Amino acid sequence: MLLSMQGISKAFAGVAALKSASLEVEPAEVMALVGQNGAGKSTLIKILTGVYRRDAGDITFDGKPVDFTMPAEAQSAGIATIYQEINLAPQRSVAENIYLSREPKRFGMIDHAAMRRGAAAVLQTFNLAIDADRPVAHFDAATRQMVAIARAVTQNARLVIMDEPTSSLDEREVAVLFETIRTLKRSGVAVIFIGHRLDELYAICDRVTIMRDGQTVAKSPMADMPKMALVRHMLGKELAAFQAMAPDQDVPERPVRLAVDKAGAGVRVRDVSLNVREGEISGLAGLLGSGRTETARLIFGADRMQSGTITMDGRARAYREPADAIADGIGLVSEDRKIDGIVPDMSIRENMTLALLPKLKKAGIVDRARQDEIVTKYIRALGVKCASPDQPIKELSGGNQQKVLLARWLATDPRVLIIDEPTRGIDIGAKSQILKLLRSLADDGLSVLMISSELEELLAAADRVTVLSDGTSVATLPRRELSEAALLAAMAHQVE
Amino acid sequence: MQTLLRPFAIKSPGDLARIGVILALAGLILFGALRYDNFLSPFNILSFLRYNSMFALIALGMAFVIITGGIDLSVGGTAAMASVVAALLSPYHWAAGLLGGMAAGLAVGALNGFIITKMRIQPFIATLATMLAAYGTGLLLANNQSVSVSYDTGFTVIGQDDFLGFPIPAWIGLVAYLLGWLVLEKLPVGRHILAIGDGEATAGLMGLKVERTLAAVYLASGTLAGLAGVILASQFGAGQPTEGVGWELFAIASVVVGGTLLTGGSGSVGATLAGALLLAMVFNILNFENGLGWISLSAYWQSVIRGAFLLVVVVLQAKLMTRQRSG
Numbered sequence: 001m002l003l004s005m006q007g008i009s010k011a012f013a014g015v016a017a018l019k020s021a022s023l024e025v026e027p028a029e030v031m032a033l034v035g036q037n038g039a040g041k042s043t044l045i046k047i048l049t050g051v052y053r054r055d056a057g058d059i060t061f062d063g064k065p066v067d068f069t070m071p072a073e074a075q076s077a078g079i080a081t082i083y084q085e086i087n088l089a090p091q092r093s094v095a096e097n098i099y100l101s102r103e104p105k106r107f108g109m110i111d112h113a114a115m116r117r118g119a120a121a122v123l124q125t126f127n128l129a130i131d132a133d134r135p136v137a138h139f140d141a142a143t144r145q146m147v148a149i150a151r152a153v154t155q156n157a158r159l160v161i162m163d164e165p166t167s168s169l170d171e172r173e174v175a176v177l178f179e180t181i182r183t184l185k186r187s188g189v190a191v192i193f194i195g196h197r198l199d200e201l202y203a204i205c206d207r208v209t210i211m212r213d214g215q216t217v218a219k220s221p222m223a224d225m226p227k228m229a230l231v232r233h234m235l236g237k238e239l240a241a242f243q244a245m246a247p248d249q250d251v252p253e254r255p256v257r258l259a260v261d262k263a264g265a266g267v268r269v270r271d272v273s274l275n276v277r278e279g280e281i282s283g284l285a286g287l288l289g290s291g292r293t294e295t296a297r298l299i300f301g302a303d304r305m306q307s308g309t310i311t312m313d314g315r316a317r318a319y320r321e322p323a324d325a326i327a328d329g330i331g332l333v334s335e336d337r338k339i340d341g342i343v344p345d346m347s348i349r350e351n352m353t354l355a356l357l358p359k360l361k362k363a364g365i366v367d368r369a370r371q372d373e374i375v376t377k378y379i380r381a382l383g384v385k386c387a388s389p390d391q392p393i394k395e396l397s398g399g400n401q402q403k404v405l406l407a408r409w410l411a412t413d414p415r416v417l418i419i420d421e422p423t424r425g426i427d428i429g430a431k432s433q434i435l436k437l438l439r440s441l442a443d444d445g446l447s448v449l450m451i452s453s454e455l456e457e458l459l460a461a462a463d464r465v466t467v468l469s470d471g472t473s474v475a476t477l478p479r480r481e482l483s484e485a486a487l488l489a490a491m492a493h494q495v496e
Numbered sequence: 497m498q499t500l501l502r503p504f505a506i507k508s509p510g511d512l513a514r515i516g517v518i519l520a521l522a523g524l525i526l527f528g529a530l531r532y533d534n535f536l537s538p539f540n541i542l543s544f545l546r547y548n549s550m551f552a553l554i555a556l557g558m559a560f561v562i563i564t565g566g567i568d569l570s571v572g573g574t575a576a577m578a579s580v581v582a583a584l585l586s587p588y589h590w591a592a593g594l595l596g597g598m599a600a601g602l603a604v605g606a607l608n609g610f611i612i613t614k615m616r617i618q619p620f621i622a623t624l625a626t627m628l629a630a631y632g633t634g635l636l637l638a639n640n641q642s643v644s645v646s647y648d649t650g651f652t653v654i655g656q657d658d659f660l661g662f663p664i665p666a667w668i669g670l671v672a673y674l675l676g677w678l679v680l681e682k683l684p685v686g687r688h689i690l691a692i693g694d695g696e697a698t699a700g701l702m703g704l705k706v707e708r709t710l711a712a713v714y715l716a717s718g719t720l721a722g723l724a725g726v727i728l729a730s731q732f733g734a735g736q737p738t739e740g741v742g743w744e745l746f747a748i749a750s751v752v753v754g755g756t757l758l759t760g761g762s763g764s765v766g767a768t769l770a771g772a773l774l775l776a777m778v779f780n781i782l783n784f785e786n787g788l789g790w791i792s793l794s795a796y797w798q799s800v801i802r803g804a805f806l807l808v809v810v811v812l813q814a815k816l817m818t819r820q821r822s823g
Binding site: 051070071072075076081083087088089090091092096100101103105108109110151 | 678682683684687688690691694695697698699700701702703704705761762
């Protein structure tokens with residue numbers, strides 16, 4: 001066995017990120033490491049590579065117990081990591097990046113000629129014909145990734161960790177990457193492949209380790225793990241328990257308000273079609289990396305659509321920027337409140353009316369009376385628990401912050417509200433409150449597109465659910481066909 | 497052929513700016529030589545080099561700091577303090593003055609490195625604080641007045657005498673720049689400094705010793721500022737606690753004019769020297785222009801003109817770079 005990690009535990013500020021997780025890798029095998037967001041994959045890898053220190057557990061590499069305190073130590077022991085956001089120095093040349101920290105030297109000085117020769121030789125083994133003197137920034141993502149792999153190879157790495165290596169590659173580039181991985185395997189190098197696209201995992205990996213909630217929940221040869229089982233392990237649901245509570249309720253076919261037809265942009269969104277109907281909650285489901293958030297951004301005009309059409313109330317639309325979509329009655333409550341949503345030090349009043357300020361102006365000045373009116377109305381309507389409208393929003397709980405954000409968009413009087421992971425980071429009680437709120441808004445005629453990775457949430461709230469897989473809408477399930485099993489099957493892309 | 501041309505190959509936006517500054521310097525020298533009688537006289541050349549070596553030394557240290565993506569505001573204060581320390585120690589031995597002044601600079605540099613890498617304070621704030629502290633220390637040591645150096649121990653030779661026909665400060669500057677070039681272009685640590693400026697987190701993940709390298713860069717910057725202080729004291733015969741104000745800005749300007757990006761990760765030692773000489777040359781030419789007697793520019797006007805010149809150069813560079821990027 002090349003690598004064995006056993007009983008690894010780690011807590012951040014008292015919150016357990018890993019609970020006795022384990023991982024084993026044999027020489028010359030490709031090990032898939034999969035799990036939902038927050039399952040603990042990256043924490044486990046960072047502990048292995050010395051970025052974090054573990055609280056408990058044992059790691060042996062190449063038969064010896066190891067305890068790396070810095071990435072440099074893991075590297076010199078033969079563990080190379082290729083991070084998602086490819087870690088190379090962009091302004092330095094390809095050759096320099098390959099040899100950085102281990103430059104060939106003559107009389108203490110860098111031997112540029114030897115470095116160039118070595119770089120050319122290693123790039124040759126990957127069939128990469130590029131000018132190694134050019135800065136890395138000149139090349140596309142796939143080439144940069146090859147350079148990072150070339151760097152790992154020249155470090156005599158025995159184990160190469162690839163964190164979502166295909167996330168920014170197109171199909172041709174993925175094929176080149178897989179060829180590279182096979183080359184690595186032939187020379188006895190093991191690979192840990194962290195990824196979400198099931199087809200890719202089955203194409204290149206020998207075995208799979210599945211993590212959930214900080215624990216290792218399954219290990220198996222890839223061939224013995226059906227897709228359905230893999231998804232079930234990742235999401236952690238026992239199908240039987242849920243089939244019993246599958247809803248059996250028919251929803252009338254209301255008119256379509258927002259229609260997305262064959263939308264595509266880059267590799268993240270390939271072919272997405274979905275309808276959002278008047279007064280309905282449409283769910284958008286899919287595994288991590290299936291293109292849910294990217295689809296929302298396309299609809300909202302935050303990213304440019306390359307193919308397909310968007311129709312709003314029967315008229316074709318092309319939103320060039322979010323302001324166009326907002327003017328047309330579309331709102332987007334984004335996934336990460338802290339990054340895109342709230343301004344923590346501003347008051348509830350200001351946060352709530354931020355998107356509305358242009359409309360609240362009277363002779364260029366904010367109309368305080370109308371602002372008060374709106375703020376009071378939504379605090380009451382949504383049940384925001386706060387001391388006063390002038391309390392800084394950062395003092396509120398997650399659920400109440402979410403309500404303020406929701407109010408911000410509701411105050412603009414949208415006809416379509418896109419809400420990405422509405423209950424992330426919110427406690428259970430507040431979750432059902434938010435879902436009830438969305439339901440009552442829909443009953444009042446609002447069309448809601450709810451992106452969620454929690455199946456219970458979709459089952460509880462959505463009138464129909466469109467499932468994305470690898471940037472493609474693979475199924476739309478109306479309420480009467482909605483069940484945990486049906487959703488899982490669609491996510492695993494095994495629709496009969 | 498390709499190998500021969502390699503040093504001149506333009507591979508990054510910075511390269512073009514660096515070639516630009518060398519052309520601009522050559523243009524100014526040509527202008528001066530044609531317009532003024534004594535511009536290329538040995539006297540003018542030697543006094544130009546003697547005086548401006550101090551600034552060139554500080555700019556060299558600043559170039560390394562800026563390449564890492566940092567800034568060192570303390571160099572002016574450090575030079576002033578070092579000049580006082582050197583003057584106070586000069587009666588004992590010329591070497592005591594030299595080494596003492598450099599040690600004073602090294603101490604400030606070490607403190608900067610410690611605050612920035614261990615206490616994780618932004619370089620701007622850290623060196624702003626040490627700048628104030630260094631000025632204060634210089635004034636305290638000097639009792640709020642200039643401190644005369646000893647003329648008996650040979651200390652003044654450092655700043656005032658020549659060696660093989662060239663001023664000793666110019667030799668010191670030349671050696672420092674050659675060493676700087678060697679470090680940045682030929683030694684692994686130079687590449688590491690560039691990579692750190694390109695992205696500190698990335699450099700760490702690639703296994704580079706980020707903290708140690710950064711600390712060494714600030715140490716070098718402080719020591720070079722100390723050396724500039726020694727030359728100051730030796731050249732003018734006194735430790736000057738109130739000198740050095742604005743030197744850090746002159747150094748930053750030289751580095752920027754030399755095509756080094758303030759965002760880090762790119763830069764050249766040779767172009768920094770050209771940048772420092774270019775800015776100094778503007779002063780020299782303004783002095784000659786005054787000498788012609790047609791106009792009389794006060795030091796204040798000279799400062800305004802220099803500022804305008806700097807702005808023109810920087811704007812031109814920015815234009816060049818955007819064109820290079822889109823082209």
